[in-house]
Amino acid sequence: MNLVENIFKAGVVGAGGAGFPTHIKVQAKVDTVIGNGAECEPLLATDRQAAVHFAEEIVGGLKLVMEATGAEKGIIGIKEKYEDALSAVSLVLEIVSNITIHKLGNYYPAGDEFSLVKDATGRLIPEGGIPLNVGVVVNNINTLRNIYFAHQGTPVTNQIVTVNGEVKNPMVLNVPIGTHFRDLIEICGGVTTEDYTLLIGGPMMGRISDDIEAPVTKTTTGLIVLPSDHSYIVRKKRPLEQDIRWSQSQCEQCRDCTEFCPRWLQGHSLAPHMAMRVIDYNLDSEPHAKTITSSMLCSECGICDLYSCPMNLSPRIIFKEFKKRLIADGIKNPHNNAELQERALAGYRNVPKDRLLQRLEMERYDVYPKLVKEEINVGKVKIPVQQHIGTKAEAMVKPGDIVGKGDMIASIPEGKLGANIHASISGKIESVGEHIIILKQ
Ligand code: SF4
Ligand code: SF4
Numbered sequence: 001m002n003l004v005e006n007i008f009k010a011g012v013v014g015a016g017g018a019g020f021p022t023h024i025k026v027q028a029k030v031d032t033v034i035g036n037g038a039e040c041e042p043l044l045a046t047d048r049q050a051a052v053h054f055a056e057e058i059v060g061g062l063k064l065v066m067e068a069t070g071a072e073k074g075i076i077g078i079k080e081k082y083e084d085a086l087s088a089v090s091l092v093l094e095i096v097s098n099i100t101i102h103k104l105g106n107y108y109p110a111g112d113e114f115s116l117v118k119d120a121t122g123r124l125i126p127e128g129g130i131p132l133n134v135g136v137v138v139n140n141i142n143t144l145r146n147i148y149f150a151h152q153g154t155p156v157t158n159q160i161v162t163v164n165g166e167v168k169n170p171m172v173l174n175v176p177i178g179t180h181f182r183d184l185i186e187i188c189g190g191v192t193t194e195d196y197t198l199l200i201g202g203p204m205m206g207r208i209s210d211d212i213e214a215p216v217t218k219t220t221t222g223l224i225v226l227p228s229d230h231s232y233i234v235r236k237k238r239p240l241e242q243d244i245r246w247s248q249s250q251c252e253q254c255r256d257c258t259e260f261c262p263r264w265l266q267g268h269s270l271a272p273h274m275a276m277r278v279i280d281y282n283l284d285s286e287p288h289a290k291t292i293t294s295s296m297l298c299s300e301c302g303i304c305d306l307y308s309c310p311m312n313l314s315p316r317i318i319f320k321e322f323k324k325r326l327i328a329d330g331i332k333n334p335h336n337n338a339e340l341q342e343r344a345l346a347g348y349r350n351v352p353k354d355r356l357l358q359r360l361e362m363e364r365y366d367v368y369p370k371l372v373k374e375e376i377n378v379g380k381v382k383i384p385v386q387q388h389i390g391t392k393a394e395a396m397v398k399p400g401d402i403v404g405k406g407d408m409i410a411s412i413p414e415g416k417l418g419a420n421i422h423a424s425i426s427g428k429i430e431s432v433g434e435h436i437i438i439l440k441q
Contacts, residue, residue, distance in 0.1 A: 003068045003151055010150030011218070011408075011420040013388040015159070016047075016111070016140030017201060019219040020389050021419045022147065026068045030135045033065045034120055035076040037085065037141040038104050038111030041202020042357050042366070044162045044222045047141055049172045049371035051078060051085035054145050055092045061144030062099060064151055069137055074099035075120045076141065081106045107350035108204060109262055109301045113138050118266065118342075126338035127268045127297055133338070155406050155422040159216050162369055165225040166193040170369040176405075176424035178215045178381025178439065184223055185212070187376060191225055197233045199224040203360050204302040208236045215436075217387040218419070224365070231361050235312070243317045244279060250311045251276040257304035257315045260349055263297055267340035270294035272304045272315030279318050295322035296333035307351055307359050379441045381424050385410045386435065390417030395437060401429045409437055 008023035016036060035058060039047035051058065062074045076093075078085050080103040093099055102120040104110045114125050116138060123134040131138045139147070146156050159177050161184065164170040168189025175184065181198060185191055198209045201222055216223075226233050257272035258264050264271055274291045298319040305314035357363050386392040393410035403409060403423040412418035427441040 003064055003147075006150045006153070007147055009420065010146070010153075010155040011422055012143060012146045012150050012156055013218050013419045014140060015142035015146060015218060015221075017205070017219050017221055018389070019387060021417060022139070022143055024417065025137055025139065026065050026147075028069055028132050028137055030069045030071050030132065030137050032073045032075060032121060032136045033062060033069060033071045034102075034116060034131075034136060034138045035062045035074070035141045035144050036111055036113070036116055036138050037076055037078040037089075038116060039079070039082075040108045040111040040353070041204055041206070041222070042108070042353055042360065043164045043224055043362060044202050045172050045369050046160050046162045046221045048082050048085045049369075050142050050145060050160055051082070052088045053371055053373055055088040057145045057148040058141045059089070059092045059096065059099065061139070061146070061148035063096075064147055065137065065139060065144065066098070071137070072098060075102045076100075077102045077104050077110070077116050077120055079104045079106055079110065105350060106353045108303070108353055108356050109299075110350075112262060112299060112301060114266060114299070115262055124266055124340045124342065126340065127335045128333045129336070129338070155408070155420070156218055157406055157422050157424040158375060159218060159220055160371070161216055161220050162222040163188045163225075164222065164367070164369055165199070165365050166191055166196055166227060167225050168192055170365075170367050172369050172371040173376050174371065174373070175216055175376045176378055176381050177218060177387070178383035178424050179376070179378050180213050180215060180380075180382060181223055182212045183378050184216070185225065193225070193227045195228040196225050197228045197230075199226055199232075203232060203362060204306060204356075205300060208233060213382070215382040215384060217384055219387060240317060240321060243314050246311075247276050247279055247313050247318065251313055252311060253277065254310065256308040256310060259345075260303050260308040260351065262301060262303065263299060265343050265346040265349055267337075267342055268294075268297050269335055269337065270297040270319075272298075272319065275315050275318045275322065276313065292322050293326065293331065293334055295319040296326065297335055298323065303351055307356055378425065380430075381439050383409070383421060383424060383437045383439060384435055385421055385437065386418075387421070388419040390419070392435075393418055393421045395432045397429045397432060397437065399429050399431055403427065403429060403439065409439075
């Protein structure tokens with residue numbers, strides 16, 4: 001069986017958070033494949049620890065993708081600051097000639113594909129484009145690891161997750177997919193604050209939740225426990241109407257949101273301060289349509305609201321709302337400029353991670369959690385049938401069925417985009433719902 005089939009069968013998706021089915025990505029023809037080990041989100045150590053402990057598998061996966069895509073060059077992007085990760089990967093690369101390490105600065109968003117591709121190859125991805133437009137495929141390094149295993153016939157059953165914040169012992173855990181957040185917290189010694197809210201993913205692009213019974217999926221990179229009265233949580237819970245009201249009364253049009261926007265710095269035609277102007281003056285018609293449609297170019301990286309705005313406003317939320325409405329109206333992104341000119345100060349406007357942590361008021365959680373290398377055993381898992389971009393997988397099991405770890409329990413209908421789902425522990429199927437399959441040891 002070829003690599004594409006193996007990856008499809010194994011249910012590999014982008015493990016860095018995107019969840020795009022990987023078997024589609026590796027069918028491209030490119031000259032360069034980049035392994036993304038930048039891990040620019042503060043407080044996470046998922047990729048860094050993966051690089052330290054699974055360098056061979058990561059390099060093995062990268063080689064396979066290079067072979068499949070015809071790429072002559074492989075690059076692994078790792079932060080210069082992550083010396084342990086660098087030395088582990090360098091050791092494996094000593095006998096490999098066509099894969100190099102690209103050392104990245106300790107800034108956010110170094111792991112954003114547009115920034116990483118520019119940093120590692122000098123190429124600017126067009127507006128609304130993807131790395132493929134400039135001859136590059138980018139895979140998170142944990143995806144590469146999953147690709148390596150997939151080619152050996154091992155499906156995706158586990159996920160590496162950083163547990164940090166208000167827990168007794170922050171750790172990086174290798175857990176079965178479907179593990180409840182409650183279990184992760186218990187393994188880490190429990191919560192150290194009374195009233196808390198969960199942050200799933202990193203602080204910049206993650207989402208908050210109160211659902212402690214929710215499961216780890218193929219795209220969960222982190223679980224950060226924060227006090228519910230933390231300024232970050234209060235801000236995240238702010239209703240849209242309040243954001244709009246505050247924007248109308250407080251935006252001083254200083255342009256800082258635009259001056260630090262990574263996409264604007266790459267020459268894209270979005271300017272967050274203009275989005276605020278549109279919303280401030282109810283300018284929702286021509287000639288402001290361009291500002292509104294430019295929301296399609298926003299990566300929702302969060303720099304404009306969590307870092308640059310001195311007034312604590314959120315152009316990101318406004319862009320997100322514009323985007324939602326455009327999509328609902330069936331309007332597609334009209335911006336596709338490929339002749340980009342990087343702004344003059346682009347190289348000086350990277351956001352240092354330490355300063356970002358200060359701004360987020362999260363310095364006290366800036367520890368370096370280590371991986372518990374042994375796979376964690378849990379008695380019950382709750383496996384969503386959609387953990388990826390595309391169509392929901394269809395259940396192949398019924399309550400009472402006995403399954404082994406790695407057995408396929410939900411599959412993607414022929415010809416549809418998606419990823420197969422496998423049992424992450426051995427046991428008995430307890431229930432099969434529209435969205436979740438529950439499996440017990
Ligand atoms: S940084 Fe804040 S105050 Fe300044 S233009 Fe942007 S939204 Fe307005
Ligand atoms: S979230 Fe803000 S800073 Fe980030 S791309 Fe969108 S507009 Fe630019």
